[in-house]
Structure formats: C-alpha cells, structure tokens
Amino acid sequence: MEIEGGSLGLSTAIATLSAALGTPPRCNVAGSAVVLPDGRLGRVSFLAEKVRVLRAQWPDVDTLVVAAEQDDIDTVSGLVRVVRAPDLAAACAHFELSLESLPPCRIEERRPMLAALHSQEHKPHDVAQWIEKSAEAWELARAFHVEACARDAIEARLLAAIFASHAGDGQLSRAILAEVSEDDVRSRPPLRVRKLIYLATGTIDDDVVLAERTAARAVELCAELSGDDRAVLIGPALGTHGRTLLHADRIDEAEPLLRAALAHHRDHLEEQWPRSACYLATCLRHAGRAAEALELIGEALAAAERHSDRWEVAETTALYLHLERGRALAVLGRLRDAVLDLEHVVRKQDPAAAYPRLGAHRTLADVLARLEDADEARKHLRVCVDIARGTGRQTLRRVGGVAAAEALLAARPLLSALDLEAAWVACFPADVARGHVLRTWVY
Numbered sequence: 001m002e003i004e005g006g007s008l009g010l011s012t013a014i015a016t017l018s019a020a021l022g023t024p025p026r027c028n029v030a031g032s033a034v035v036l037p038d039g040r041l042g043r044v045s046f047l048a049e050k051v052r053v054l055r056a057q058w059p060d061v062d063t064l065v066v067a068a069e070q071d072d073i074d075t076v077s078g079l080v081r082v083v084r085a086p087d088l089a090a091a092c093a094h095f096e097l098s099l100e101s102l103p104p105c106r107i108e109e110r111r112p113m114l115a116a117l118h119s120q121e122h123k124p125h126d127v128a129q130w131i132e133k134s135a136e137a138w139e140l141a142r143a144f145h146v147e148a149c150a151r152d153a154i155e156a157r158l159l160a161a162i163f164a165s166h167a168g169d170g171q172l173s174r175a176i177l178a179e180v181s182e183d184d185v186r187s188r189p190p191l192r193v194r195k196l197i198y199l200a201t202g203t204i205d206d207d208v209v210l211a212e213r214t215a216a217r218a219v220e221l222c223a224e225l226s227g228d229d230r231a232v233l234i235g236p237a238l239g240t241h242g243r244t245l246l247h248a249d250r251i252d253e254a255e256p257l258l259r260a261a262l263a264h265h266r267d268h269l270e271e272q273w274p275r276s277a278c279y280l281a282t283c284l285r286h287a288g289r290a291a292e293a294l295e296l297i298g299e300a301l302a303a304a305e306r307h308s309d310r311w312e313v314a315e316t317t318a319l320y321l322h323l324e325r326g327r328a329l330a331v332l333g334r335l336r337d338a339v340l341d342l343e344h345v346v347r348k349q350d351p352a353a354a355y356p357r358l359g360a361h362r363t364l365a366d367v368l369a370r371l372e373d374a375d376e377a378r379k380h381l382r383v384c385v386d387i388a389r390g391t392g393r394q395t396l397r398r399v400g401g402v403a404a405a406e407a408l409l410a411a412r413p414l415l416s417a418l419d420l421e422a423a424w425v426a427c428f429p430a431d432v433a434r435g436h437v438l439r440t441w442v443y
Contacts, residue, residue, distance in 0.1 A: 007044040009035035010065065010091055017097050025095035030054055031065040037135045039088045041067035048075040055079050065094045107147050114140055114152060117159050121166075122313035126354045127393055130167035134160045138176065154184055154191050158198055165202045168355070168395030173202030190229040193221050193237060200240050205395050208248045215241035235264040239276055242283070249440045251287045258283050271311040274300040278320045281328065282442050290331040297325045319345050323356040323363070330367050338367050352383050353392050355399070359443050362403035369412045378414045381407055385415060388423035399443045401427030405434055 010031035018025050032050055034042035044050070047070065054061055061080070066073070068086045076082060085091035089099050117137050125133065141156035157180050164173040177199050185192035196218035203211040218237040222230050242257035258280040265273035277300035284293035301321040307314040326341035345360035352358060361380045368377035381403060388400030404423035407414055428437065 005045075006034035006042070007032055007050070009033060010041065010088070013088055014092065014095050014097065017092060017099065017102070018095075021097065021101055023097060023101075025097055026063075028061055029063045029065060029095050030058070030061045031091060031095075033065065033067040033070070033085070033091065035088055037132045041085055041087055041091060043067050043070045047072045051076040051079050063094070065091050105143070107144075107149060107152075110140055110143055111152065114144075114156055114159075117156070121159070121162060122316060124312075124316040124319070124349065125166070126349075126351060127167045127396065130163050131169070134163035134167065134172070134176070137163060141179075150184065151188065151191070154180055154188070158191065158194050161202060162198045165198065168393035168397075170202040170205055170395065174199065177202065189221065189225055190233060193218050193225065193229075193233050196221065197233070197236050197240050200244055204244055204247055205398070208244060212241070212244040212248055215244045231268045235261050235269060235272060235276065238264065239279055243279060243442075246279075246283050246286065246442060247440055249436070251283060254283050255280070255287065271307060271313055274304040274314065274321065275317045278317065278324050281321075281324050285324070285328050285331060286440075286442070290328045294325065294328045294332070297321055297328060301325065319348055320356050323359050326360065326367075327363055330363060330370075335367050335371050339364065339371070342367065353387050353390075353396055355396060355443065358384065358387060358396055358399045362399055362406070365403055365414070366406055366410065369407075369410065369414060374412075374414060377412075381414050385419060385423040389426045394427075395443065398427045398441075402437060402441045402443070405438055409438065 010033040013035050014025055014031060032044050032047065034044060036042050044066070047066070051064065054064070063083060064076070064080045065083050065085050068084045070082075070084065073082050083094055085094065092099055113136075117133065117140070120133050137156045137160035141153045141160060144150075144153035144156055157176055161173045161176040164170075164176060177195060180191075180195055185195055196214050200211045200215035200218065203214060215237065219234070219241050222234045222237050225233060238257050239261035242254045242261060245251075245254035245257065258276070262273060262276040262280050265276045277296050281293040281297045281300070284290070284296065301318060304314040304318040304321060308318065322341045322344050326338045326345070329335075329338035329341065342360040342364045345356055346364070349357040352361065361383045365377050365381035365384060368374075368380065371377075384400035384403035386400070388397050388404060390397065401424045404415075404420040408417060408420045408424070424434070428434075
C-alpha cells in the first residue's frame, strides 16, 4: 500500500529515535502529527477515524500526542487523552525519549550526508522537498563551520542555495550565498565559480542585469580552472550566461553561448546535454525558429528517454523537453499535438505548484482556448491564477501571473478580467512592463 501525506511523521521520528537510543518508548502513548523541516509539528486530517482504529487495535494506548495546532480534538476526547506538543523535542518527552540523548554526529558521518545531497541536485523534487533539502544542506553547513571544516561548509551552503533556487525562492538562495564571503572562496577557484553560477541563477528573475554580469564573471573565471574542474563547470557557466541573456531579451547574444554549452556537454557530460538542448530550443522558439527548435527537441528527447534508466536527470529533463515541444508545436499551429505533450507533463508531475507542470498548465490554458475548448482551458487557467494569488514561492507564483496576463492580452473570457488582473498584480511590481515580461518570460 502506498501511503501519502505526513501523518506518520511523528511516529516515524519516535521509532527512529527509539532504535538509535536502544530504548523503547512508552507503550501506552501514540502520536499523529506531521514533522515540519524546522522540527515544529503540523496538524493531521481525519483524526477521529484514526483514533477509532487505534482504540480497536491497540486498546492499551490511552494517550495521543498531536500538534499544538491540531483541530477536531473534541471528536476524540472521549476515546483517548490528547496531549498537544509544539515540536518534536516536546513530543519525544511524552514518550520518555530525549533528542538530547542522541550521540553526536561525527564529521566522518556528515561527509557521506553531504555526498548524498550532491546527488539530489537533478532529481524531480517538488517545492516542499527542495526547501527541505535546502534546510538539510544548511544544517550540515552550520555543523561543518562549527568543526572548522571550511571547504565542506562552503560546499553545503552552495547546495542549500541552489536547492532554494530550484524551489523558486531566489531571495532565500541569495541570502544563503551571502553567508559565503569572497574571502571564503578566493583561494578555492572551483567553489568561487559555482557560487557565481548559483548567484546568477538565484538573481535572474529579480535583477537580470546583475545576473548577466555575475554569469559572465563565472565564464571568465573558468579560464583559471584546472582541466578537470573546467570540464565540469564551463558548461553550466556558459549555459547560465546564455539564460540570463535570454531573460534580458538579448536573443542573438544568448544563442551562441547556449550552443557552446550544448557542444561542451555533448563532448564531456553526456547526461547533461539534453537539458542544454532544451535551453537552446527555448531560445530558438523565442527567436521565431520553432521548427528548428522542434527538430532539436526530438533529438534531445530521444536521448533523455534512452538514458532514463541510467540517469535520473534524464527522466527529469524529459518533462522539460515535453513542455518545450508542446510550446514549439503550439507556435507552429499544431495545437492538438501540442496538447498531447503538455498533458503528459501534467500527468507525470505532482503537485500542480511544481515546475515544469505549472508551465504546462499555463500553455494548455492558451492552446485549449485556441481550440475553442473553453471549459478545459478555464480549468488550467484557474490552477495558474490560484497559485499566482497564493503564498507559494515567488517564481512559481509569477508563472501563474504570466498566464493571467496572457489571457488578458488574448481577450478570451475564460475568467473575469478583475480576477486575472489581481493575479498579475499579486506577482509583479507596478513598475514592471507587462509587455516586456510576456516577451521574455521562459517558464
């Protein structure tokens, strides 16, 4: 049985702590709460149903630990004594276990954790998972800093920053990178280049001019790297520089850099070239060369799907390529073919507030409206508008805001103009030129 949700978070944490300490928890106490990344406890759903099953199968359990904010307590008050706990440490005390009793984690144990986080960078995580991974990396960085392991601390902070960028939180990414000073990386050229690449990535949606300068500096510094380090970093540096120029509507300058990144990855990092091809295809589509983009996508998608069993990055990249192929097909007027690719992306990724799925919702709203399927188009546009007016990460909200602006520009009565305008205003400052955003937005 596949179990979804986080209701087992507290029970899993208690079981793990008990095993680590070699001490059994109190047998008359149970727990039902989500454990959040910062250790706080979150509420669960269907509490009454869970307690009824608990009482039927484990009648000796007379106490239930829940989150401080848990609701529906009155529905179970006659069945079990409910104890509220604000966080994991407080909850553990009710089981007569203590987090403070855990032995310290040694540096040689933390380094494999850091290596494991490195392998996460190209996995298909959703926003919440990326933020959780960012928090894990930041905690490792703090531990390495305390132990005066400077290089490991920098590595961990860089990962925390790029994970935050993947979640669409450029502000958080930049804040983490600010903890890595120029003195920290001056004597470590590979880390210095990575910091610049990640800083450009985290800045691109808020200050594209600064992002372009930062990425250009990363490309320059690659000339100073050793052969092996340069082989790993020049491709991402060129690709990031190209993407900043694409966002700045400098397409003619972006294309040669994106082509250079693609050529480098073809020669040196085979698993990365399909993603580079996707970026170049986006550039070609924005340049009005959708047919050329479509040909490149077909080649890259075949490579990604051929290697999906070997590299997880290929599986993730395939979703981006299907999104880009759907958009290229839409530009070429092959609307029904475009729907097939875009719906594939929607089916393959959860939740809706994840990329590239949200990008597929955005484009489906337009394509289905052009096919005069207003009801289905409205559903996809509603997903975008709800996310734009929500409280999620900024970049993803802006994808929804752009979808709303595109619907306004097309003058299609899918949703009220007031609703669409509110979605735009919720995401972009008043001084931002809507036409420029719609012309350069690539997500």
